[in-house]
Amino acid sequence: MNGSSRLVVATHVLTVLAVVSDQRLSSEKLAWSLNTNPVVVRRLLGHLRDADLVISKRGPNGGFALARSPDDVSLYDIYEALEVDSLFTFHPNEPNEACPVGDNIQAILTETLKPAEKALTDELKTITIDDLSQQILERSATPIESVESADLGD
Amino acid sequence: MNGSSRLVVATHVLTVLAVVSDQRLSSEKLAWSLNTNPVVVRRLLGHLRDADLVISKRGPNGGFALARSPDDVSLYDIYEALEVDSLFTFHPNEPNEACPVGDNIQAILTETLKPAEKALTDELKTITIDDLSQQILERSATPIESVESADLGD
DNA sequence: CTAATTGTAACATCCATAGTTACAAATAGT
């Protein structure tokens, strides 16, 4: 999984859940904030549930809530939950083994890029959704209740 | 530009050029090492030419060569030349502005993720294609001449 | 003049992601 907006989208959803604290929100309300389809939300949150970042409940008054305290959910946790294989993807075709560069470059790059990827993930570990949620509260003119009571149109 | 294999592919090509030092190689020979189509190579190298990483020459005995010393070309230079917008892409739809999270999350994330992206690019600056080319020479059983005299089949 | 080679446009193909529809499973309220 790579190159998609899923890390950002997942972060958005979890930040909404952090902002409303322990209230459950339905996939429909979350989709409203993301401006997308409820099934997309359920699919994405399925991964986050498997990684114990959220809990879900079916039936009337069901929905999703954080499984942990917001200050215990870092962007790295989300990154990991989404199983981003690697930042750096290889060409669909295998390089030519008859070429000394083609025969070795992928193994060499994989090793060489590890510290770069680690530098990134180490930074992601320092950012929690609690940080993001607090920034939202500082900035936002709109009261938080607007999320809980959102008019979903029809 | 994002989420593609282009950084890896471009690095591969430039490493080939580093390994054969100042010799010019045609897009066909480079495509042979990459196991792809010559036009793909020409297109990609067009960006690297615009960024002054390679020079090209048309006509008989034309082709591509490095524009600078291999130890003066870092992976960050390539990253920059390819104009990777950002590591982190946003959802195709704008989030809902009526939601306090949707209205602010993108601006907040853009700022918050900058140090993470910088951590990555700082690491990329420390890796040059000269490093990679030396690793190839250490590992490779196949002699380098094989690239210059590659049998391109037909 | 010819052959080689880049530069680039135009189009086709492919693949991953996102969107949609549909429906079974679970559960709260009555």
Added chain:
DNA sequence: ACTATTTGTAACTATGGATGTTACAATTAG
């Protein structure tokens, strides 16, 4: 039990970006 709500998930379609291909004009060495 019945009904309404909501998740879980399969199956399919739509979209967009990247790659592959064909074609040909422009450049240049000999």
